[in-house]
Amino acid sequence: MRPGSAARVQVWVGGQLFEAEQSLLVEHCGFFRGLFRSGMREARAAEVRLGALSAAGFRATLRVLRGERPALADGEALLQAVECAAFLQAPALARFLRRSLTSRNCALLCDAAAAFGLRDLFHCAALLVRDGPRALAAELLTPEARAYVAALRPSSYVALSTHTPAPGFLEDASRTMCYLDEEAGAWRTLAALPLEASTLLAGVATLGNKLYIVGGVRGASKEVVERGFCYDPERGTWREFPSPHQPRYDVALAGFDDCLYAIGGELCRSPVSSVERYDPAAGRWSFVADLPQPAAGVPCAQACGRLFVCLWRPADTTAVLEYEAQTDAWQPVAELRRPQSYGHCMVAHHDSLYVVRNGPSDDFLHCAIDRLNLVTGQWTALPGQFVNSKGALFTAVVRGDVVYTVNRVVTVLYTIEGGTWRLLREKAGFPRPGSLQTFLLRLPPGLLGPVAVTTPER
Structure with a gap:
């Protein structure tokens, strides 16, 4: 590494290799902050392997952390992003997902946020579901989400x-x-x-x-x-x-x-x-x-x-x-x-x-x-x-x-x-x-x- 250059880390996700600035990951992700400051052997390794996440979800995460606005158009992309936001403890990604809420995706994100424990995203999505037609609330899969939405005021x-x-x-x-x-x-x-x-x-x-x-x-x-x-x-x-x-x-x-x-x-x-x-x-x-x-x-x-x-x-x-x-x-x-x-x-x-x-x-x-x-x-x-x-x-x-x-x-x-x-x-x-x-x-x-x-x- 050249003097004065930013430290970079290689991350394997879903069989794909990503390279990112270590400072970026530490600043925005609780997972990486805990890893690199833990003093454990993995913190000094040249590579980090994340077997639980998808490559597409991690790619979208990096783009959001770098200030971009990736289009997460389909349900699978949204679910992968929610999973990354929860696993990596990435508030910036969770905030991006809240800003991406629409009447088209709020029911999906309400269920996903409930499953992964993203409370702020869950609440914002539930509010949007509550303001939509009754058919929107009927799309919710989890009893927790249905009960929460029903208790909200439109x-x-x-x-x-x-x-x-x-x-x-x-x-x-x-x-x-x-x-x-x-x-x-x-x-x-x-x-x-x-x-x-x-x-x-x-x-x-x-x-x-x-x-x-x-x-x-x-x-x-x-x-x-x-x-x-x-x-x-x-x-x-x-x-x-x-x-x-x-x-x-x-x-x-x-x-x-x-x-x-x-x-x-x-x-x-x-x-x-x-x-x-x-x-x-x-x-x-x-x-x-x-x-x-x-x-x-x-x-x-x-x-x-x-x-x-x-x-x-x-x-x-x-x-x-x-x-x-x-x-x-x-x-x-x-x-x-x-x-x-x-x-x-x-x-x-x-x-x-x-x-x-x-x-x-x-x-x-x-x-x-x-x-x-x-x-x-x-x-x-x-x-x-x-x-x-x-x-x-x-x-x-x-x-x-x-x-x-x-x-x-x-x-x-x-x-x-x-x-x-x-x-x-x-x-x-x-x-x-x-x-x-x-x-x-x-x-x-x-x-x-x-x-x-x-x-x-x-």
Whole structure:
């Protein structure tokens, strides 16, 4: 070995020889860490033999440990990766598998994680199974997995309408948060907002089954509400938490990798490019890499364990970028030329992003949807037009394979099949005026709030 070169180790797995950096294996795998630090004779051997694992699974493990994103498309590849994550005690691989969960593989990974004792992967897969159709839970093989999934609570579709702080003695129904009772087909009141909270041009996101509200404005001068608010559905309580260092409104808020990200926004009617990250465990905000351009109301979505934003650029260009936490940088992913118009959002399903906008041109009664496949990098325009009166798609939320959309007239559910959206069913519209923010929360069992009454336009 040359002076200064990294020590390497040869590993025989399934009759195939692999060579890897010893430091990489020690850093990421408890098995190799224990082996090379044990002082045993095997620790000094030129080769290590792992007879219990598959060569394909170990190859995928090495790729993940080196920062790659291998495609584990079939069931056998996923099972081999789960086995390696458990045997090698590789948290990075287990985390990669959690980020790879979809409605197509969650039942398989739920059973496999239960069998190999990967509790975090098992829990995340079980949550996805619980949010899917009943047939998905029926696919589970182990009694442990079936019982665990049955004990979980499904996600509920929750909505907030526009509200600005008002004197406490004023009765204001818009200061309530509502959830969709799918069995009854009605919206019910979940909780009242704090008197000081504003949802007008605020950032709203969920993280760890808690709701966070950042920013918002009050008054015609758009004074920024400096306090942040967090709602815990388990306790039915609100608490305050610190606001970002830079005051901002019309900010995009995203819960990603156990942190909140406040992305862009406006201050004094000018867009800003700064981005801040909040660590709930530490209770602190810190600046991360700026957006490549100032932007407010930035659409964002998560797919394959990755965080994406959508920016509008001159010459009718839609640009999709990804935030890479390891390098603290925004990386370009794809661009699309489409006429820009008012209103837009972005949602994710499996390995695809869906960018929604008014269209064509300035037709506010219809929505156009473009799909970006993250594997191929190809854009596809969804066939047909989606009518706003049949669900305001600018507040779309995906649960399992179902897209939830809502406006004051009707709540519409679409199912995603083969990359296209098909009308599934319709329910009651949201009984509040103004723009909406929607999200998913797991609510306590037995909760049955009063039916939300319709409030007049102000």
